[in-house]
Amino acid sequence: MQELDNDRLVWMFTQMLRIREFEERVKRTFEDHPGVIRGHTHLADGAEASIVGSLATMAPGDQLMATYRCHGYPIALGTDTKSIMAEIYGRKSGLCGGYGGSMHLVDPSRGFLGTSGIVGQGIPQATGAAWGAQLRGQGQVVLGFFGDGASKQGAFHESLNLASLWKLPIVYVMENNNYNVSTRSEQEDANAANGEPLSVKAAAYSMPGVTVDGGDPIAVYETVGAAADRARKGEGPTLVESKVYRLSAHGNIIAPPGVPLHYPEHEAITTFGNREEYEAALRGDPVPRFRARLVEQGALAPERADEIAQEVHEEMDAAVKFALDDPYPEPEAAARADFVYA
Amino acid sequence: MAREIPYIAAVQEAIRVEMERDPSVVFYGQDVAPSDEDPLVQAFGRERVRVSPISETAEIGMAVGLALAGYRPVVELLMAEFMLVAMNQVVNEAPRLRYMSGGQVKVPAVFKAGYGFTAGWAGQHTGSIYGMFMGFPGLKIALPSTPADAKGLMATAIRDDNPVCYLINYLLVLEHGDVPEGEYTVPFGEAAVRRSGSDVTIVATGWTVGRALAAAETLAGEGIEAEVIDPRTLNPLDTATILSSVEKTGHLVLVDQGTRHGGASAVIAAEVAEHGFTSLKAPIAQVTALDVTVPYSEPMEAFVLPNEEKIAGKVRQVLGEAPVAA
Numbered sequence: 001m002q003e004l005d006n007d008r009l010v011w012m013f014t015q016m017l018r019i020r021e022f023e024e025r026v027k028r029t030f031e032d033h034p035g036v037i038r039g040h041t042h043l044a045d046g047a048e049a050s051i052v053g054s055l056a057t058m059a060p061g062d063q064l065m066a067t068y069r070c071h072g073y074p075i076a077l078g079t080d081t082k083s084i085m086a087e088i089y090g091r092k093s094g095l096c097g098g099y100g101g102s103m104h105l106v107d108p109s110r111g112f113l114g115t116s117g118i119v120g121q122g123i124p125q126a127t128g129a130a131w132g133a134q135l136r137g138q139g140q141v142v143l144g145f146f147g148d149g150a151s152k153q154g155a156f157h158e159s160l161n162l163a164s165l166w167k168l169p170i171v172y173v174m175e176n177n178n179y180n181v182s183t184r185s186e187q188e189d190a191n192a193a194n195g196e197p198l199s200v201k202a203a204a205y206s207m208p209g210v211t212v213d214g215g216d217p218i219a220v221y222e223t224v225g226a227a228a229d230r231a232r233k234g235e236g237p238t239l240v241e242s243k244v245y246r247l248s249a250h251g252n253i254i255a256p257p258g259v260p261l262h263y264p265e266h267e268a269i270t271t272f273g274n275r276e277e278y279e280a281a282l283r284g285d286p287v288p289r290f291r292a293r294l295v296e297q298g299a300l301a302p303e304r305a306d307e308i309a310q311e312v313h314e315e316m317d318a319a320v321k322f323a324l325d326d327p328y329p330e331p332e333a334a335a336r337a338d339f340v341y342a
Numbered sequence: 343m344a345r346e347i348p349y350i351a352a353v354q355e356a357i358r359v360e361m362e363r364d365p366s367v368v369f370y371g372q373d374v375a376p377s378d379e380d381p382l383v384q385a386f387g388r389e390r391v392r393v394s395p396i397s398e399t400a401e402i403g404m405a406v407g408l409a410l411a412g413y414r415p416v417v418e419l420l421m422a423e424f425m426l427v428a429m430n431q432v433v434n435e436a437p438r439l440r441y442m443s444g445g446q447v448k449v450p451a452v453f454k455a456g457y458g459f460t461a462g463w464a465g466q467h468t469g470s471i472y473g474m475f476m477g478f479p480g481l482k483i484a485l486p487s488t489p490a491d492a493k494g495l496m497a498t499a500i501r502d503d504n505p506v507c508y509l510i511n512y513l514l515v516l517e518h519g520d521v522p523e524g525e526y527t528v529p530f531g532e533a534a535v536r537r538s539g540s541d542v543t544i545v546a547t548g549w550t551v552g553r554a555l556a557a558a559e560t561l562a563g564e565g566i567e568a569e570v571i572d573p574r575t576l577n578p579l580d581t582a583t584i585l586s587s588v589e590k591t592g593h594l595v596l597v598d599q600g601t602r603h604g605g606a607s608a609v610i611a612a613e614v615a616e617h618g619f620t621s622l623k624a625p626i627a628q629v630t631a632l633d634v635t636v637p638y639s640e641p642m643e644a645f646v647l648p649n650e651e652k653i654a655g656k657v658r659q660v661l662g663e664a665p666v667a668a
Contacts, residue, residue: 063411099443108443125404133411159403341482
């Protein structure tokens with residue numbers, strides 16, 4: 001695991017800010033440009049530290065897979081935000097040409113092998129990619145991202161059993177935001193109901209299970225990094241439970257065509273009437289928290305932090321403008337046989 | 343050089359030859375080579391040949407991930423119904439990922455399973471369930487009916503850059519036939535004309551190909567010359583060969599071990615009804631399994647299945663319904 005020097009720390013802060021700003025632009029699109037985004041979007045605001053801390057551990061040739069809540073990973077990996085926004089707007093120059101949309105981003109050129117829109121189903125795929133890394137024998141690892149809800153799926157349990165059995169080089173990163181849409185973890189998870197962390201599930205598969213503050217990018221980096229080092233050495237998988245607080249609702253409202261879409265308030269408020277929980281999460285927002293920490297330890301001058309914020313602001317202005325101006329795909333492109341079959 | 347070997351040995355031979363040819367091919371599944379003495383383990387090592395737990399979602403999902411990472415997995419699933427346990431990976435992941443990525447990724451994976459084991463295995467291990475897979479663009483389906491095709495279609499499935507359901511008819515595993523040695527492929531989407539004839543076209547799949555050929559011999563004794571076509575793959579489907587045969591014969595009987603509704607023969611019937619209607623001198627007829635769960639008891643099991651007599655009878659009926667030529 002590499003030491004995090006000041007340049008790297010500032011890089012991490014910048015990526016966190018880019019993810020945050022991008023997600024806020026997605027959310028604002030529903031108000032500023034009604035009808036431009038269709039279907040369902042899921043935002044990573046609140047999970048930036050977890051995403052960036054995890055991805056900062058990646059070495060050349062490492063790969064990852066994720067879920068439908070997938071905007072943050074390619075942003076941190078360096079995929080052009082113009083192409084990501086254009087994909088979410090269903091445009092021709094989108095990352096996936098408008099074939100996938102918000103839930104199905106993929107950029108294999110940067111090791112991002114893809115996502116599944118179905119809860120838990122990307123976990124065995126990431127596990128298979130880890131078998132591939134083991135076959136290559138070059139010390140590469142796979143990061144498999146999923147949510148707490150997925151840990152109630154058979155796919156999770158089957159995959160962890162196999163990965164441990166075969167000592168596959170994978171780090172399972174469970175981003176635990178404590179809500180399955182609007183159901184709280186303790187309502188649907190036996191460990192949570194008994195006051196235990198969800199990482200105890202790892203014990204059933206004879207692998208280490210660690211819980212980390214997913215709002216602290218350095219803690220995530222160190223935890224995922226140690227797990228990745230272990231995997232690189234052939235010692236097998238680790239389950240990392242990264243505790244995050246999703247700062248937006250699960251997704252935009254679900255409604256038939258013609259009904260304007262928007263983001264409702266967080267389920268803590270809309271379902272449970274617990275505004276204090278949500279406001280406490282806002283007070284602990286990982287992005288300003290990390291900025292303050294870097295400024296305090298002298299890694300980042302406040303003026304430089306403001307400059308970065310301005311650069312990110314301009315980048316996302318450009319992403320939205322590009323996506324709005326980009327044409328829609330030709331309808332006939334839907335029938336491209338070479339996309340149906342390789 | 344061809345020599346006579348059983349269908350099941352031909353399947354295994356294809357996997358072995360392709361593993362020798364391409365180091366990215368891996369083979370695993372339930373009860374695959376649990377012994378280190380297994381010839382495939384001896385030849386290719388435990389890195390590439392593994393026995394897996396009874397975890398279909400993980401097994402098939404891992405094949406998708408291996409394929410995304412540049413490998414060519416062959417997953418042994420034993421019974422086609424076991425794919426139903428992991429249906430999301432088979433139909434909603436593997437065939438969709440390329441399209442949803444805008445052509446950025448490919449998923450070259452083979453899902454190998456047996457089907458149609460109507461030999462007293464009752465309702466949950468006997469099904470000819472491939473009809474449902476035809477509704478998922480991106481997913482190819484191979485149904486070998488001869489030992490040579492069993493080898494050649496498996497080799498093609500492994501080399502194909504798309505997910506393939508490679509389905510072994512368990513009633514055929516001990517059938518012997520000439521199989522070429524060494525590398526041998528059979529192209530997807532090219533039907534085989536198993537018997538030429540000018541009076542009626544019979545399209546049959548898998549185990550029913552042999553039943554249709556037997557019926558054709560009986561009919562030949564009555565002066566009826568049937569052409570028997572085996573599509574070999576249902577996706578891609580060689581409709582051109584079927585349509586040109588119907589153009590010649592004017593009559594079509596479709597035979598399939600699967601159910602009638604939502605089945606393979608219904609899809610073929612629709613294609614011919616739309617694109618070959620003017621060639622038809624009589625309505626298309628289907629000889630499928632009945633729309634019931636396959637029963638255990640032998641007389642009932644036989645009752646629901648297509649057989650030689652039902653095929654011959656349907657051909658006579660179709661020809662009898664035809665208007666008398668001037």
